[in-house]
Amino acid sequence: xxxxxxxxxxxxxxxxxxxxxxxxxxxxxxxxxxxxxxxxxxxxxxxxxxxxxxxxxxxxxxxxxxxxxxxxxxxxxxxxxxxxxxxxxxxxxxxxxxxxxxxxxxxxxxxxxxxxxxxxxxxxxxxxxxxxxxxxxxxxxxxxxxxxxxxxxxxxxxxxxxxxxxxxxxxxxxxxxxxxxxxxxxxxxxxxxxxxxxxxxxxxxxxxxxxxxxxxxxxxxxxxxxxxxxxxxxxxxxxxxxxxxxxxxxxxxxxxxxxxxxxxxxxxxxxxxxxxxxxxxxxxxxxxxxxxxxxxxxxxxxxxxxxxxxxxxx
DNA sequence: AACTGGATCAACCGCAAGATG
DNA sequence: ACATCTTGCGGTTGATCCAGT
Numbered sequence: 001x002x003x004x005x006x007x008x009x010x011x012x013x014x015x016x017x018x019x020x021x022x023x024x025x026x027x028x029x030x031x032x033x034x035x036x037x038x039x040x041x042x043x044x045x046x047x048x049x050x051x052x053x054x055x056x057x058x059x060x061x062x063x064x065x066x067x068x069x070x071x072x073x074x075x076x077x078x079x080x081x082x083x084x085x086x087x088x089x090x091x092x093x094x095x096x097x098x099x100x101x102x103x104x105x106x107x108x109x110x111x112x113x114x115x116x117x118x119x120x121x122x123x124x125x126x127x128x129x130x131x132x133x134x135x136x137x138x139x140x141x142x143x144x145x146x147x148x149x150x151x152x153x154x155x156x157x158x159x160x161x162x163x164x165x166x167x168x169x170x171x172x173x174x175x176x177x178x179x180x181x182x183x184x185x186x187x188x189x190x191x192x193x194x195x196x197x198x199x200x201x202x203x204x205x206x207x208x209x210x211x212x213x214x215x216x217x218x219x220x221x222x223x224x225x226x227x228x229x230x231x232x233x234x235x236x237x238x239x240x241x242x243x244x245x246x247x248x249x250x251x252x253x254x255x256x257x258x259x260x261x262x263x264x265x266x267x268x269x270x271x272x273x274x275x276x277x278x279x280x281x282x283x284x285x286x287x288x289x290x291x292x293x294x295x296x297x298x299x300x301x302x303x304x305x306x307x308x309x310x311x312x313x314x
Numbered sequence: 315a316a317c318t319g320g321a322t323c324a325a326c327c328g329c330a331a332g333a334t335g
Numbered sequence: 336a337c338a339t340c341t342t343g344c345g346g347t348t349g350a351t352c353c354a355g356t
Contacts, residue, residue, distance in 0.1 A: 017326075019350090041341065053341070058325070061343090094344060105344070106324080113346090114321060121320080 016050040020059055024049055028056055029064060037061075062106050069102035074111050082108055098187040 016024075027048050035042075037060055040053030049056065063070065074082070078100055085096040093105035093112070100108065 019324075038342090054327095054343090055325080057342070062324070091345065109345070110323060114323095117321080 014050050015052055017055070020063075024051065025059070025064060028059060031056075032060060032064070037065075062104050065104075067102055068104065072102075074103075074107075078103065079111070079115075082111060086112060095187075 020028075028043065031039075031043050031048060037057075040057045042053075043049050043056050044051060044053060051059075062068075081099055082096060085099060089095050091109075091112075093109040097103050097105045097108045
């Protein structure tokens with residue numbers, strides 16, 4: 001975040017807000033180095049920073065922790081993990097984040113939020129301009145869940161267009177056991193903060209080069225090797241899977257390529273039969289209206305039960 | 315080149331639970 | 336037992352980036 005930095009300074013409380021400066025990061029890191037990731041409030045009471053303890057903690061957790069994958073897009077594997085776990089746990093981002101090495105609850109939350117918006121947009125775009133009610137606003141839209149649909153093969157394809165440069169090597173750290181129908185996952189062991197880490201300044205030096213770049217590559221992860229892959233976002237895969245027609249991009253003709261991905265679509269699950277694709281000719285080509293009638297009704301998502309409330313989770 | 319709108323990210327807020335005195 | 340403080344979480348917002356027009 002550069003440009004005009006919005007530095008808010010509350011003179012009454014003497015609390016500084018807004019983007020963190022390099023110097024503040026330095027101070028915060030020094031504090032953590034000395035005392036560990038705790039006593040956040042003391043940072044202010046000692047006059048080290050004019051930030052609230054909350055703000056300090058957040059900064060550490062989301063940006064300064066040495067094991068973070070800052071600036072690395074979610075891999076397809078991670079996306080699937082989030083989707084599966086969200087279906088399982090609901091919006092328990094912190095919990096979900098424990099299954100993803102180097103990801104914070106904020107990362108997961110942001111990823112999910114973006115995904116929901118994208119899906120809502122796709123739905124809106126695809127919806128006929130009829131008088132059907134569109135309750136699926138961004139806010140309350142729930143993505144179609146498919147994790148319990150064993151016929152969905154598309155998920156086995158890697159997805160995001162961004163993740164060509166990174167791969168599924170995460171699976172070793174998130175320890176996903178993909179069985180026939182269910183994916184059993186275990187949270188990562190709490191290796192994130194070995195206490196010695198905080199007091200080992202040489203290790204810190206490895207992570208943090210105060211002169212130039214914030215952190216060197218954390219040692220916890222291997223740099224994933226490039227693997228060519230199909231690049232269809234997970235949500236697109238869902239739609240392909242649901243709608244069973246690789247020509248559905250035509251249906252969403254006015255949807256942008258960036259929204260739906262630009263690669264060729266994966267093979268359609270066999271359960272949908274040999275229809276579609278280039279085999280669908282001219283007049284037989286599925287048009288939006290027939291599409292939504294033949295396949296899922298546009299209000300199908302209205303029927304999706306909301307996730308149970310947190311109190312109902314075991 | 316300028317504009318626009320969606321995507322992404324960082325950081326804030328309120329609330330709740332736990333810890334402490 | 337109670338009040339206060341601290342920490343953690345989830346929701347939300349606003350700034351910036353970026354691709355498309």
